[in-house]
Amino acid sequence: MAAAPHASGSLATGWRSLAVPLMLPTWLVIGTFLLVPVVLMGVYSVLTKDFRGGVVWEFSLAAYDQFFVTRGLFGDEPPQIEWTYIAIFWRSIWQAALATLLCLLIGFPTAWFIATRSPRHRALWVFLITVPYWVNLLIRTVSLRFLLRDQGPLNEGLLAIGVIDAPLRIINTDVAVQLGLFYSYLPFMVLPIYAAVERYNFALSEAARDLYAGPWTTLREIVLPVVKPGIVAGCILVFVPSLGAFLAPDLLGGAKTYMIGSLIDEQFRGSMGNWPFGGAVAMILMSLVLLVLLWQARAAGRGRR
């Protein structure tokens, strides 16, 4: 009789002793493909730049200095704060924030619509949302370029039905970039919100109505607190990739101004050939993203208490 608890105990211990070997593949994959590259990037960011790409193995903070401090075009003026890169970051953050807001405005009602269909139809709607995303992002962005161009279907169509007299100048503007980001990341907003709304118990809405709450009050006081985790997750899933995006700015915005992504790209593949600086910009970007995630984790922790 006393054997049973002993046996189950040894079973648990057995599983526990297996934990390390079972987790090993995960740790190896995360270590090899996530930590090693990040550490490598961090190390490269504090090395000395070699002329036209590559590094010299000497410690240097020149890359971070270049990011934050300027000494004029010829490098002999008194040091001042360098606004160039901060402005590039600000522009990217602003673009990403706007894209997130747009995705939220369209994504929330969409998710709500899907979650309130019958279970069979829900699966179909979710399927339809994901279909376009089976095509590679690059191809979709290029297609958007074809759609939006001055002589593209959008302008030709609007001209034909007489809505406009001259083609709308959309391509190579920030509007096109916004459309590109919005279109690229919309499902990342819809799906988590859908998951949250699906779990929402609509009896709560009825209860609110019985207690004389209007639609607005119900939304604010009852619905939003319940689906908030989905909204936050969606916002992060849209904001973070938008921040580092460079396909949309390059292909739809005409590559006229650097975004964080294209600035980093230029350091490694372009004429600048400044690997430590590319590493430094990537590290600064990653720190910013980590700050956002930490803030979210803290906010979520507070919400639970």
Added chain:
Amino acid sequence: MKKSLLATALLATTLFVSPAFADGELKIYNFFEYMPQPLLDKFTSETGVKVTMDTYESNEALLASLKAGKLGQYDVAMPGDYMVKIMADQGLLDSFKPEELSNFANIEAEWADVPFDPGRTHSIPYQWGSTAFSVNRDVYKGDIGSLAIIFDPPEELKGRINVLDSQGEVLALGSMYLGIPQCTTDRAQLKALNDMLLKAKPSWASFGSDTAKDVLVSGDAAAGMIYNGFSSKARAEGANIEYAYPKEGAVVWMDNVVLLKDAPNRENALKFMNFLLVPENAAALTNYAAYTAGVKGVEPFLDDAIKNSPENNPPASMKFDFVEACDQETQKLYDAIWLNLKK
């Protein structure tokens, strides 16, 4: 050591397993859309060497990926003039003796001894051409004989100009427009170049190199900096564009076949270079790429459309300059100007 062991093992396996590889392999690293497949097939049928080719989109991307560890994986690459010098200076190139190429004498006299590779010890000519700009003649009918079309454009073209996303060519053409030397350290001249570009930028619609042809054909841009062969291809695709020969000058460039350091198949690389120096083969390449070969005796094999294209026949008075490779200190200044332009 480990690497060479692995390489030997792999080589042994391929030799043993597949007799088709008996004559070995050749690994080419080339620009995008720059090599006709039939020419590679011809090389394989003549020599039995199996050819594989990867592509890159700019000289700088080639340099970056070789420095990031691809050196030793390829036998030949096709860098532009200034990049040959940079790669040679950085020790990325192997050298050969003229005697090792039986067709070496086929190189045209003007390209046999070039400043970027004195005496041609690392490279042979691949294609050469020019970089200026083309204008859609439906949109703008005025005179296009000046770089002002790009840097101080007329009203019809404002906001409809594509500029190459290439620091070397944009800054070189900008310097020509202002009549200042490349790689200058003169502060007033650099400041003038910086200010001129910043003033011109609001008139430009986009920066793009690989899209340079596409935007002219589609009508997204009414004028654009472009390579001459790309422009003639755009014209062949139906765009009513004219390639300009600006009075201030234009950029000339030559892409070359270089023998890479640590080439795994050096012998086959030399065979391939020799093959490309045969006039008929150089002509086949030229008919595809629409530029000009640096090889003697190609004329009988050239298509008339290529031979007589306005893009390949500049006026005798036209002034051309190579893009110069500046030294490290000077390059910093040009990097800063380019950053100012794109920030």
